[in-house]
Amino acid sequence: MNQYRFDVRAWATVSQQHNIKEILLSLLQSTIKMDDAIKTKGEAELADMLQKSLKRKRYLIVLDDIWSCEVWDGMRRCFPTEDSAGSRILLTTRNNEVARNAGIENLSMQMNFMDQDESWNHxxxxxxxxxxxxxxxxxxxKKIAQKCHGLPLTIVVVAGLLKSKGAIEDWESVAKDVTSFITNDPDEQCSHVLGLSYNHLTSDLKTCLLHFGIFLEDSEIPAKNLMRSWMAEGFLKLGNDLEGEAEKCLQELVDRCL
Structure with missing residues (x-):
């Protein structure tokens, strides 16, 4: 997709603690000339301004890191539907439910793990x-990159921390145990990013996710054994179909890329 095909190109990062007004202002910065008076306007006025500024234009809008269907439902009304042929709105999310709710299943793309060459280049x-x-x-x-298991976040965190370490001995130490190195990182960058996803879970899903800790690292986890363990420990809501509830919880964690 050639970006210069579009009259307007705008990007807004939504994030977990979203602020609709800030998102609208971020998008408007790319569509109109901003002044201090605009920043004092309410959400409804800003949404109207955005819609008018995009009318009869071909636009590319990126809404990055949407966490809930409600946010997209609230934002979609801000974009004109008439005379917008060729326009595109790109959503990124950690939650498959958001992608499904957008009604674009045939146009959605699931990110895969990086292969060995991609991991090393990254x-x-x-x-x-x-x-x-x-x-x-x-x-x-290359050994360190391979031990990051194709996870872009892990690769970036480890690479960023090694940037300041010029001794080959430090690198060899990390190559022996990448996981320990990340865990001992004083800034806990990786834990912070994953923590956002964890904090967004309901209490029962948090318990089910933490229960993965009883399995050995990098070992295969039989889904049935995992769900039976949840049932036996009493983590699930009581009901006639505990197995169905367990499957639902597992699918929720999968949908949230956890």
Missing amino acids: FKSAAFSNEVLSSEFETIG
Whole structure:
């Protein structure tokens, strides 16, 4: 998709603690000339301004990191539906329910894990800014990237922390135990990002997710064994169909990329 095909290109990060007014102001910055008076207007006025500014224009709007269907339901009314041929709205989300609710199942894209080459290129870019590497650092770096299991977040966190470590011994230490290195990170960047998803769960889903800790790291977890364990521990709401409730909880965690 060529970005220059669009008259207007705008990006807004929604996030978990969303503020509709701030989202509207962020989008309006790319469509009209802003002044202090606009910032004092209410949501309804801003939504009307946005819709009018996009009329009869071909636009590309990115709404990044939407957490709930309610946010999209509230935002979709702000975009004109007439005379908008060729316009595109791109949503990113951690929750499959949001994508399904947008009514775009045939146009949705599920992100896959990175393969070995993609992991290394991503790691190299973040850790070295694509500088020329010695063969020694490249060998160790590839081992570290491989142990990140194709997870972009892990790759970026590890690479960012290693950026300040110039000794090959430090890199070799990390290569032995990437997981421990992330856990001991004083800034807990990875834990913070995953913590957002965790805090957004209901109390029963939090309990079910934490229960994964009884299984060995990187081991296969039989779904039936996991669900039976939840049932036996009394984590689920009491009802006639405990197994159905367990399947629902598991699917919820899958849909939230957890």
